[in-house]
Amino acid sequence: xxxxxxxxxxxxxxxxxxxxxxxxxxxxxxxxxxxxxxxxxxxxxxxxxxxxxxxxxxxxxxxxxxxxxxxxxxxxxxxxxxxxxxxxxxxxxxxxxxxxxxxxxxxx
Amino acid sequence: xxxxxxxxxxxxxxxxxxxxxxxxxxxxxxxxxxxxxxxxxxxxxxxxxxxxxxxxxxxxxxxxxxxxxxxxxxxxxxxxxxxxxxxxxxxxxxxxxxxxxxxxxxxx
DNA sequence: AAATTATATCGTAATATTGCGATATATAAG
DNA sequence: CTTATATATCGCAATATTACGATATAATTT
Numbered sequence: 001x002x003x004x005x006x007x008x009x010x011x012x013x014x015x016x017x018x019x020x021x022x023x024x025x026x027x028x029x030x031x032x033x034x035x036x037x038x039x040x041x042x043x044x045x046x047x048x049x050x051x052x053x054x055x056x057x058x059x060x061x062x063x064x065x066x067x068x069x070x071x072x073x074x075x076x077x078x079x080x081x082x083x084x085x086x087x088x089x090x091x092x093x094x095x096x097x098x099x100x101x102x103x104x105x106x107x108x
Numbered sequence: 109x110x111x112x113x114x115x116x117x118x119x120x121x122x123x124x125x126x127x128x129x130x131x132x133x134x135x136x137x138x139x140x141x142x143x144x145x146x147x148x149x150x151x152x153x154x155x156x157x158x159x160x161x162x163x164x165x166x167x168x169x170x171x172x173x174x175x176x177x178x179x180x181x182x183x184x185x186x187x188x189x190x191x192x193x194x195x196x197x198x199x200x201x202x203x204x205x206x207x208x209x210x211x212x213x214x215x216x
Numbered sequence: 217a218a219a220t221t222a223t224a225t226c227g228t229a230a231t232a233t234t235g236c237g238a239t240a241t242a243t244a245a246g
Numbered sequence: 247c248t249t250a251t252a253t254a255t256c257g258c259a260a261t262a263t264t265a266c267g268a269t270a271t272a273a274t275t276t
Contacts, residue, residue, distance in 0.1 A: 008134075008158070008159045009134040009135075009137075009138055013134050013137045013138055013141070014134050016131075016134075016137050017131070017132055017133055017134040017136075017137045018132075020128045020129075020131035020132040020137070021128075021129075021131075021132030021133070022132075023124075023125070023128035023131075023132070024125055024126075024128040024129030024130075024131070024132040025125055025129070025263090025264085026116075026117040026121050026122050026124075026125040027117075027264095028125075029117075029121045029124050029125045029128070029202075030117055030121055032206060033121070033205070036205050036206050036208070039208060039213055040213050040214045040215075042222075042223085043222070043223055043224090044221090044222065044223085050116070051116040052265080052266090053265070053266050053267080054222085054223075054224095054266095055223095055224080055225085055226095055265075055266055055267075055268090056264075056265055056266065057223095058223060058224055058225085059224090059225090059264080059265085060264095061223090061224095062224080062225095071215035072215065073214050073215045073216070074223095074272090074273085075214060076221090076222085076273060076274065077220085077221050077222045077223080077272070077273045077274060078221080078222050078223070078273090079222080079223065079224095080214035080215065081214075081215075082208075082213040082214055082215045083206050083208060083213075084215075085206065085207055085208070088203055088206055088207060091199070091203050092200070092203055094137075095196055095199050095200055095203065097141070097144050098140060098144050098191050098193065098196055099193055099196060100144070100147060100190075100191060100193070105147055105148050105190040105191075106148045106181050106183060106188035106189075106190055107148070107179035107180065107181045107188065107189075107190045107192075108181070133233090133234085135234095150252075150253085151252070151253055151254090152251095152252065152253085160235075160236090161235070161236050161237080162236095162252085162253075162254095163235075163236055163237075163238090163253095163254080163255085163256095164234075164235050164236065165253095166253060166254055166255080167233095167234080167235080167254090167255090168234095169253090169254095170254080170255095182242090182243085182253095184243060184244065184251090184252085185242070185243045185244060185250090185251050185252045185253080186243090186251085186252050186253070187252080187253065187254095217276105218275100218276085219274100219275080219276075220273100220274075220275070220276090221272100221273085221274075221275090222271100222272090222273085222274100223270100223271080223272085223273105224269100224270080224271070224272100225268105225269080225270070225271090226267105226268085226269075226270085227266105227267095227268085227269100228265100228266095228267100229264100229265090229266100230263100230264085230265085231262100231263080231264075231265100232261100232262075232263070232264090233260100233261080233262070233263085234259100234260085234261075234262090235258105235259095235260090235261100236257105236258095236259100237256105237257095237258100238255105238256085238257090239254100239255080239256075239257100240253100240254080240255070240256085241252100241253085241254075241255090242251100242252085242253085242254100243250105243251085243252085243253105244249100244250080244251075244252100245248100245249080245250070245251095246247105246248085246249075246250090
């Protein structure tokens with residue numbers, strides 16, 4: 001148990017879920033907000049900013065990268081991170097999809 | 109360990125993370141997409157639609173409700189569910205925030 | 217080549233999530 | 247009142263996530 005029947009859902013659904021899953025932790029939201037403000041930064045900047053160890057920040061960065069939400073470029077001994085806008089339209093589209101044009105639902 | 113230092117993040121960040129966490133499972137994405145299509149439905153409709161037991165669907169519905177993403181109204185022996193649009197602007201705003209106006213970042 | 221700096225990964229313990237059968241609850245129908 | 251219908255919750259096992267210290271990797275500096 002505790003297993004998700006991945007094969008039961010379509011690719012779009014799985015992609016969306018993995019993106020949202022990556023966004024489902026306050027540290028990763030904070031990292032993205034920091035990145036949005038600073039445009040770019042290195043891992044150490046985030047370690048200074050957040051109450052997390054370097055190892056934990058690095059892990060969160062990897063998750064964001066795997067989900068396609070950030071990009072990283074090696075620059076000397078450090079890695080420069082910035083936001084990857086690739087999947088943002090997907091989120092936008094999903095969000096829009098949830099708005100109901102008519103209001104004759106069952107819930108007041 | 110495995111504990112998130114909730115007190116270290118601001119309310120907005122925590123709210124966003126909890127919303128995205130609720131969205132971070134394909135079953136819950138599928139439920140919301142189904143709801144968006146049907147406008148409203150009862151738990152049993154989703155049990156028919158998804159490869160999950162009634163208990164599991166009910167659990168996912170509770171999580172979506174707790175996150176403020178759906179509303180439920182008791183109607184006879186069943187509960188009518190529909191999308192709660194309350195937090196959608198928050199998602200939209202966060203998403204917009206991630207777009208960078210200028211492109212002079214470190215990552216090509 | 218050795219030391220420094222910056223990030224990633226490993227190993228592990230604590231905690232959280234997921235799924236389902238069984239059961240509880242609550243309204244409606246007979 | 248009993249039965250049927252619909253949903254919620256409990257209890258548990260399997261799995262996943264999270265955090266951090268320790269360590270590995272990799273480029274730069276001295």
